Each structure stands twice: as C-alpha cells, then as structure tokens.
Amino acid sequence: MGPALDVPSGSTAVASTIDAVFTARVRSAEAYHPVFGQLWKLCGERISGGKGIRPRLMLDMFGALRPDARADTRAVAEQGPVPAAVVDIAAAIELLHASFLLHDDVFDGDLTRRGSPNLIGLLATHPGDTETTAAQRLHWARSCGILMGDLLLAEVHQIFARVDVEPAARTALLDLLAHAITESVVGEQLDIGLEDGTVVADTATVLEMCRLKTATYTFELPLRAAAILAGADSAAADAALAAAGAHLGLAFQLQDDLLSTFGDPAEHGKDAFSDLREGKETAVIAAARMTSAWPEIEPAFGDCELTVTEGERVQRLLRECGAESFVHGLIDDQMRALHETLADPASELPDAARQTLVSLAARLDGRRS
C-alpha cells in the first residue's frame, strides 16, 4: 500500500480540492452576511482533520484498478498523476461524510466529536449566556448544523453531477451515490428508532442497521466509484466490490461498537460508557440481551447518570456473559466472508485490487480508534 510516510499525490490533491471548495464558499458566503461566512468557515476548519479513510480507500482501489496499474501495489505512490475526476469524487465522498456527521450530531444532541467541540458545540457556546439565551443559542446552533449539512449534501451532488467522465460513467456514479445515501439514511433512521424503542431490537435488525449506516457510504461507495472511474466496473467486479464493502463495512462498525464499549477512551475519542448512557443499540447489547446476564445489565442501559463504577461493572458483565467474544466472532465472520469473496476467481478483480482489500482488512484488524 506504499510506505507509511508517503503522502500520495492523490491525498494531497483531495485535501486541496476540499480546501478550495471551502475557500470559495466562505468568500461568497461573506458577501451575503457575516453569519453565513462564519458558518462555512467553522465547518471548513472542522473538516480538515479526520483520518480520510474514504478518500484513501478510493485512491488505493483506483490505483489498483486503473488501466495502467502496475502489478506491484507498492508502486501505487509512483504511478501517474491521479485524474481530476478521481480527486473530485474522492473529495465529494469526504464531504458526504461531513454532511452525515453534521446531521448525526443533531440527532444525537452531541456538542463534541473526538473530544473537541463540533460545529454545534462551537456555535452554541457564548460567554455570558443566561439559561434562556443558552437555550436559544442551542436552537440556533442545531439549526445551523442542519443547514450546513444540507449545503454539503448539495455540494456533493454538484460534484458528482459535473464530474468529467463519459455520460455512462457519470450515470453509474449518480446511481451509486443515490444507493449510498438511501442506505445511510435508512441505517440512521433505524439507529434512532432502535434507541428510543420505536423499532424493535431484534438481532437481525440491529446488525442490518450497523451495516447500512456505515458500510455502504464508507466502503462500498469509494470502492465501486473507483472501479467505475477506472473503467473496471464489470458486473462481476462491481458485485465483488459491493460484497467486499459490505463485509468490511460491517466489520468496521462492529469494531467501532467494541471500541466504544471496551476500548480506551484516550484512543477512540468518545466518552467511556456514552453508548451505555444513551441506550445505544449495538451488536454488543443485542448479544447481551440473549444471555442470562441481561437482567443485571438492563437497569444501567440508557441510564444517563451511569457512574464510572457502574459502567466498569457493566463492562465486566458484558465480557463475562460472552457478548464481547460473540461480537469478535461476528467480525471474524465478516472477515472470512471478505476473503472468500476475494478468493473467488469469478470476481474478475485483478490481484492488485484483491491485495488492496486484504491489506486494508489487516490494518483494520488491529485498530484501536
């Protein structure tokens, strides 16, 4: 996948493209009113962070599938420049992620992300606020979060709609975008419904929610977009990448749930026990519900005043009842299914593409954040 210290030209180009979008929008926004300029500015400052897993995945897969790809994937960084269309779509996928996060923070009522104030938290904080004005400011901040999410969603579509490729490829990309958004939205709707009890928390629904809310736009979208842009999206290859994206994506989300419940907050960035306090339906909880330990765990679930001591006790129970190892087993299932997909010669994926996915899976396996 290239040495760890490489800065592939593609990644730099993606970051530059995103910066250019925000620079232009801040400037035109300020012409309307300072608060609109500030909204774009604060949002742009929030986005330049992050791991950029989605653009990296797309650039790596494109490098592996492009017509001039070298069989040796270690040479990805040395290949020709990345076409503008690939950079644009990779940037758009990162903006889609940002758009989803903005609305997710509204659904969850979160004012921080990875330990720092998110956009809503920034806009909601004002020294000297009384209780009344603080409530109004929170409403202002959440509304701005919704509006900014809308603006980014529109921006994503504008990029896809204008991408410089053949009409058939652009149509395929637009179809893929529609699919990814649909699945992300229903995944999010199920996540919210499971949490408040509107949707019944059976195991299959919880797992499907985990997959839908993350896998499609995080893995399937970049992988299949790369194939379309590389002209390598035969029906078989496309299906294989869709399956690979689904397996990797569900594994990734299940890992996230394990990290939130059992991991080191200093590494994963979320409050310890926040999932427990919020009553978040995860695969860990779905598994625990099936065990005899559930009556002991249940009172703590959704208890927003859960103490650290209580949280650590529940953590122990979740381990002891087998829920943690069960979910590890689910992750192994997904990784096994991924490798089966990649091993199937009918997938029409070249070796470089298989290797890209195998390497990604290996990197995800050991992650702590």
Added chain:
Amino acid sequence: MGPALDVPSGSTAVASTIDAVFTARVRSAEAYHPVFGQLWKLCGERISGGKGIRPRLMLDMFGALRPDARADTRAVAEQGPVPAAVVDIAAAIELLHASFLLHDDVFDGDLTRRGSPNLIGLLATHPGDTETTAAQRLHWARSCGILMGDLLLAEVHQIFARVDVEPAARTALLDLLAHAITESVVGEQLDIGLEDGTVVADTATVLEMCRLKTATYTFELPLRAAAILAGADSAAADAALAAAGAHLGLAFQLQDDLLSTFGDPAEHGKDAFSDLREGKETAVIAAARMTSAWPEIEPAFGDCELTVTEGERVQRLLRECGAESFVHGLIDDQMRALHETLADPASELPDAARQTLVSLAARLDGRRS
C-alpha cells in the same frame, strides 16, 4: 393564462411525475424496513396537496418562451405537449420546496401546516404515550423530518443531474439550482438568527432575509429554468427574469407577512398571532420598531402566551402606527420595479413572457392566502 377550469397537460404531467417518484421510493423503501417505507409514504401523502405555484410558474413561462410559442398566451393550454425535461425540472422544484418545508418545520418546532398535522406531527402522535415516551417520539419524528428532507434534496439533485438536455443547458440548470439553494439557506439562517437575536434586526437585513428565503427558489428558479429549457436564456433575458423573480418574490413574502399579521386565519391557514407569539422578525415588525408605538407593542412580541385580546390589540397598534401601510408601500415598490423591468425593451423578453409575469403579479395582488 388560460381559462380557470383548464388542467394544463403540463401540470398533470408534473403531478404524475411526483407520484411516480414516491410510488417507486415507497416500494424500494419497504424492502429495507417498514418504518422507512412509512416515512416515504407519509411524505408522499403530504405533498400531493399544495398550490403548486412553482411548477405552474415554470410551465407558464416555458409556454411563453418556447421556440414555438404562440403570441396569444390564451393558447398556452393548446400548445404542443410539454417536453419531459420541463416536466422533470418542474417536479424537482416542487420537491425542493417540500424538502425546505420539512427542515423549516424542524427549525420552527411546528407540528402542523395549514391546519393539518405535518409529517413531524403525524410521526409524533401516538395514543398512550407518557410524557417520557412522547418526548422520545418527538425526537424520533423530528429526526425523521430531517432525514426525509435530506432524501428529497438528494432526489432534486438527481433529477437536475440527469435531465435530458444539452450539456451546456444542464450545467446552467445546475448552477441555477446551486444559487437557489444557497440563497434559500442563508435566508433561512437569517430568519432563525433574527428571531433569537443572534442577528441584529436592522431593516435592510430583515428585508434581505425576506427576499432570500423565498424569492429565489419560488420565483427566480422556475422563471430562469424555463428560459434555459426554452433556449431563451440570453444574458439580458436571464437578468430580467432574475430581477423579476426578486421583485415578485419579495412582494410575495411581504404579502405573506401581512396576511399572517392581519389576515383571516381561515383563509391563510396559520394560527392568528403565531408570528407575534414566536417573535418572528418580519417587515411589519421592522417597520413598527421605528415608530413611537413600539414600546407598547414590544412586550407582546415573542410572548408565547399572548391572548387573543392582546393579539387583537397589537394588531390595532400595528395598523395605527403605520406599519401595515408602510409594508403595503414596500409591496407597491416591488410591483413598480417589476413593471419597470418588464417595460425595458433591453430585457429581450417576448411579449408572451412579459404578459405571463404581469398576469401573475395581478393574481398575487389580490391574494388572501
């Protein structure tokens, strides 16, 4: 504009197109989960109502500008069939309006629209809810409203991105859509900020907010889209339609504010005095602030427990201090500016197009809802 009982084939086609979108989306949504299917279904039922002013405006202007337009506008209904591209964009503009309303209802905390439950109101209502479960259900309903607004915004872009026209025309349409969304969003942001005091309520800002939040997507977008689709979007014509849209749109919004404050609730559909209770910054209030009556009015402004008697007293004060007639004067300003734009021969608008706009202005002049 055609006899009142005509059902122009274009309008029927637009309604059918919207129905077809919802039918298809409900079916595919149900395959994921019943709650997702229900979300699309309830949304579709809410949309089939409405006055459809935007699609009508676009169809009428297209009829006036199309290359084969007859000089006699009364023959609009008898012209050839409306091209699919025109129907699609008109339908998309109506979906854009629906998307904005969904998010507006979240910002305003409204559970009804025109006297009936809106989508949030429908989803938030459940017999047997306790105070706790009702709060959770309201959160569920608002989150669904945000998600549905996102889905419709995506749908709008998909339609624009795939419209069957020459690339240059499609790019022009996409630019126009970006412009309309930008102005609608900043208008909405200013509306919210003015209401809670984050944005200072000077008259110029209030008027600009009124224009931005309504005029661009309601008038400018359909008018200029029609010109692009008719191949009649010379720089001069496009500028004239943009100006006409701005004047008509601001006049329309100012009329809305007068109706909300002074009109008959049975006709305009909103609660009497709701704008006063919410502390909504309107041109009427901006004008009243400048008069000596303001200290008497101010305590009632934003008083969510305003009684009917109090509301009627404030109404009287707003009339007597001159605010009502001042805003009538602003509307007349806009209508005058509109007619100047239309009278300017440099606008390159054919007579049929001018006549369409003059007729529309005349219809808006006497409206009560």
